[in-house]
Amino acid sequence: xxxxxxxxxxxxxxxxxxxxxxxxxxxxxxxxxxxxxxxxxxxxxxxxxxxxxxxxxxxxxxxxxxxxxxxxxxxxxxxxxxxxxxxxxxxxxxxxxxxxxxxxxxxxxxxxxxxxxxxxxxxxxxxxxxxxxxxxxxxxxxxxxxxxxxxxxxxxxxxxxxxxxxxxxxxxxxxxxxxxxxxxxxxxxxxxxxxxxxxxxxxxxxxxxxxxxxxxxxxxxxxxxxxxxxxxxxxxxxxxxxxxxxxxx
Amino acid sequence: xxxxxxxxxxxxxxxxxxxxxxxxxxxxxxxxxxxxxxxxxxxxxxxxxxxxxxxxxxxxxxxxxxxxxxxxxxxxxxxxxxxxxxxxxxxxxx
Numbered sequence: 001x002x003x004x005x006x007x008x009x010x011x012x013x014x015x016x017x018x019x020x021x022x023x024x025x026x027x028x029x030x031x032x033x034x035x036x037x038x039x040x041x042x043x044x045x046x047x048x049x050x051x052x053x054x055x056x057x058x059x060x061x062x063x064x065x066x067x068x069x070x071x072x073x074x075x076x077x078x079x080x081x082x083x084x085x086x087x088x089x090x091x092x093x094x095x096x097x098x099x100x101x102x103x104x105x106x107x108x109x110x111x112x113x114x115x116x117x118x119x120x121x122x123x124x125x126x127x128x129x130x131x132x133x134x135x136x137x138x139x140x141x142x143x144x145x146x147x148x149x150x151x152x153x154x155x156x157x158x159x160x161x162x163x164x165x166x167x168x169x170x171x172x173x174x175x176x177x178x179x180x181x182x183x184x185x186x187x188x189x190x191x192x193x194x195x196x197x198x199x200x201x202x203x204x205x206x207x208x209x210x211x212x213x214x215x216x217x218x219x220x221x222x223x224x225x226x227x228x229x230x231x232x233x234x235x236x237x238x239x240x241x242x243x244x245x246x247x248x249x
Numbered sequence: 250x251x252x253x254x255x256x257x258x259x260x261x262x263x264x265x266x267x268x269x270x271x272x273x274x275x276x277x278x279x280x281x282x283x284x285x286x287x288x289x290x291x292x293x294x295x296x297x298x299x300x301x302x303x304x305x306x307x308x309x310x311x312x313x314x315x316x317x318x319x320x321x322x323x324x325x326x327x328x329x330x331x332x333x334x335x336x337x338x339x340x341x342x343x
Contacts, residue, residue, distance in 0.1 A: 033275050037289040
């Protein structure tokens with residue numbers, strides 16, 4: 001597997017799994033306006049998935065499509081960050097997960113605009129405009145709810161404490177990341193940390209939330225070692241195309 | 250105090266430099282989120298280049314019961330329509 005294929009899988013799988021997670025809110029969000037906003041975010045992420053997995057399938061050259069990669073792989077072949085497979089929890093936990101992901105995602109896409117591969121640059125440039133809005137929205141809501149009522153503050157702090165050690169995986173390079181960096185396709189993951197920290201610190205301060213004093217990073221998602229949650233996501237997401245392989249839509 | 254968020258009227262300017270047009274209403278806790286919600290609810294299909302949000306309670310409306318005195322007097326004033334002029338052919342569409 002080439003570094004370019006691996007990069008596309010890692011970007012595409014995180015977008016796909018988070019997109020699916022967010023889509024689980026469809027029809028269940030607290031109010032109509034937020035329901036539509038969540039669906040828009042989910043659709044943006046699924047759209048980005050089509051681009052990343054489409055490019056992955058193209059560079060793999062084995063005749064597989066983006067749909068094959070999304071629907072015909074098992075959990076151990078998925079390369080998404082562990083953060084995005086974490087359960088939705090309450091609305092606050094979903095928003096906090098979104099904010100931590102967006103704060104990394106935005107920096108990553110900005111940096112990918114300098115990738116050595118033109119196709120990666122094109123996808124990053126299209127996606128970064130969508131993700132800039134995702135980050136603006138999730139940061140705004142984290143601030144409003146963190147600095148809101150006693151109950152909303154307590155829930156947001158709990159969400160932050162719960163997600164924190166799962167968010168750091170994005171900045172820890174494994175051997176595959178090193179090869180992708182070596183090929184000039186993406187920046188060193190650790191180099192994105194200062195900008196991420198600056199965004200997170202600013203938003204958490206405005207939200208009157210306390211940044212956890214814990215640098216531990218759960219790892220493994222990028223190389224296919226997942227939490228038990230991913231299997232359940234795939235069971236739902238992949239059921240139809242696996243049960244009805246000839247289905248078309 | 251009502252726990253329901255206030256209602257906002259949303260106006261969108263389309264792609265072609267036209268006037269802002271009323272497209273509907275939505276709930277939002279304040280002006281900033283009203284714009285964000287309007288973006289998410291009413292511009293999903295590339296409808297707009299500009300959004301106005303106005304608190305519904307700030308709209309001043311004519312009373313339906315005043316319809317007669319307000320509008321009926323203009324029914325019989327055909328001379329207010331510029332239909333009594335001959336327009337030269339070379340003016341074209343007007």
